[in-house]
Amino acid sequence: MTNRLTDLRLFKSILAGFLSFTVVLLILFNVNAIISPTGSYPISLKTIQSVSSTISTTVELPLATERCRQLPGADDVLVIVKTGATALRERLPVHFQTTLQCIQHYVVFSDMEEEFEGHYIHDVLSGVSAEMKKSAPEFKFYRDLHENRDRVTEFMGENAAVQRKAWNLDKWKFLPVVERALQAKPDAKWFMFIEADTFLVWSNLLKWLAKLDWREPYFLGQPVTMAGQLFAYGGSGWLLSRPAIQQMTHHMASQNRDYEYFTNKTSFGDLILGYVLEQAGLGLTDSWPLIQRETPSTMEYTQDIWCYPVVTFHHIDALDIKSIWDLEQEWIADVQAPLLHFDIFNQLIYPLLATKIDDWDNFSNGEEKALAPNEGFEDCKLHCEEDVQCMQFRFTPKKCTMSHSITLGWKADHSINSISGWMMERITQVKARVRCEEEKWI
Incomplete structure (x- = not known):
């Protein structure tokens, strides 16, 4: 595991997020269906008052297939997608047309409340204290977004300064996104957190969770250590069981103000989350290579990983997502066994x-x-x-x-x-x- 977390691999993973040409640009896919997505967020989430607003819709999310919508254990899991207003327009549509079609319960948290192509987006930063919104420098960008909500597309594009401001603001989302997730579906047994450039192999996640006891306080993710702090790498996705999320929110209840100050002086949101979970008595379970931060084209394929199932990839673009999702649907229909790293290599990488x-x-x-x-x-x-x-x-x-x-x-x-x-x-x-x-x- 240690050699997977070298500075070189971290550099490559971060660099991947800024490059637009990956392996799947070599493959021709029919992606017409992901250009103009339609649909709505699930009925089960839009009725929850704690995460709802006046925006509503009655359009049902189209079913991908009966198989992927009705996999065992699906009703026990809430998937939380963390994103931002300047990123979601590019990154979310393909998720709505692929993986999220299969997921019964999900919620999208961003830095601005809005309706996007029929889907409700929650402002996860609305509960940050007025004092911190006024004093923390990252919230100037937040105010700019809200004051110019009709001109959000002007904040997008290749403007590196804007991208940096959005990234700086993102650290404030990690703690409230956990609190709001529990409010969104308090009866969920598992809470899976991903980012808008994370691909989730839904069928494998459910198979994995069926092997774990949700009554235990699980915190699962890919470990990273920075400044002496162990935490789960955010872009890879992370998992909390209901007891774990309850333990964390109970711990935070009397210390929210202190943790806001801690967030203000700390640069990385996933590090902040790891610190708070550690303070709440929750240790991280190493879940690599199920949960990991590479794309299929940047993975180091060795005998060490062949037979492990894939749960997440990171820095995934729309064509990557479509190709892996199509493969997963074939697996659900015909193979029914977990989709392994070897299967990804054999089907998508080896031919190239x-x-x-x-x-x-x-x-x-x-x-x-x-x-x-x-x-x-x-x-x-x-x-x-x-x-x-x-x-x-x-x-x-x-x-x-x-x-x-x-x-x-x-x-x-x-x-x-x-x-x-x-x-x-x-x-x-x-x-x-x-x-x-x-x-x-x-």
């Missing part, structure tokens, strides 16, 4: 690997070999062939980098002259030897 792809970075980050000016891609390939465990390599002028794991990666700038290659015969042999007689759970 090749002996050579120009202008490509496959994230080879193992042994490096210095090359002479007259040496090129074929010389790099020979170095990889000499190492029987080498699965892929990357050539750049004067350097050859190899890796024992398998990663697809993404397109590189032409000026870098980056060429990636995979040892296809070795990878095919490894793939043929994989046997997942029993899936692995946490």
Whole structure:
């Protein structure tokens, strides 16, 4: 686990959120249905007064399939989507047309109350104290949003300053989103928190939760440590059982003011949440690689993860979501076993690997070999062939980098002259030897 949390992997994960071209841009999908989504939030949530407003609708959410809507355990789970007004217009529509069609109970929390394409969006920051809204610098952006709610699209686009302001404000959502989730569905046994660029494999989540005792105070996620504080990486998603969320909210009841001051001086919302849960006596259960922060194209595929089911991916764009969701629906209909990391690799990644792809970075980050000016891609390939465990390599002028794991990666700038290659015969042999007689759970 430790080597998965290196600075290099964290850098790649963060960088992924700012790149628009990923593996699925190489695949042609019929995405007409996700361009103009319709539907509404579930009736079961819109009637809850604590998270409702005057906005309402009577349009029912269209069913994806009877199978995905009626999976065992679905009624016991509330899915919470945390987003922001400047991001949801780009990121939410595909969720409404895919995963959220299958989920009976969900709620969307943002930094502004609104109705978006027939779906109700809650302002999760409405309960922050007036004092903090006035004094904390992040709330200037919040006020700008609300004063210009009819011009939100002008806050979007490629304006890095606006994106940074939205990200800074986001840290204030982590604590109230937990409190509001319990209010939204107090009888839920499980509360699954995701962000708008997180993909949730709903069928696998339900299979996993069926193996756990919801009466225990569970806090589940992918561990990260920063400044000595252990917490669950927010973009990967995190899970709380009802006793855990009750324990946290009870602890916070008398200390909300103190935790507002703590939030004001702390930069990362998921770190803030981890600290508060720790203070409430709740430890984090390591749930990697079920819950993890990569995309299919940035995963390091090794024998360590083949037989683990996938519950979340992070930094997912609309085409990624559509491709994985389509695969999940096939699995629900025909296979019924959990969708494993091996299945994702076999169906979506392996067909795109090749002996050579120009202008490509496959994230080879193992042994490096210095090359002479007259040496090129074929010389790099020979170095990889000499190492029987080498699965892929990357050539750049004067350097050859190899890796024992398998990663697809993404397109590189032409000026870098980056060429990636995979040892296809070795990878095919490894793939043929994989046997997942029993899936692995946490």
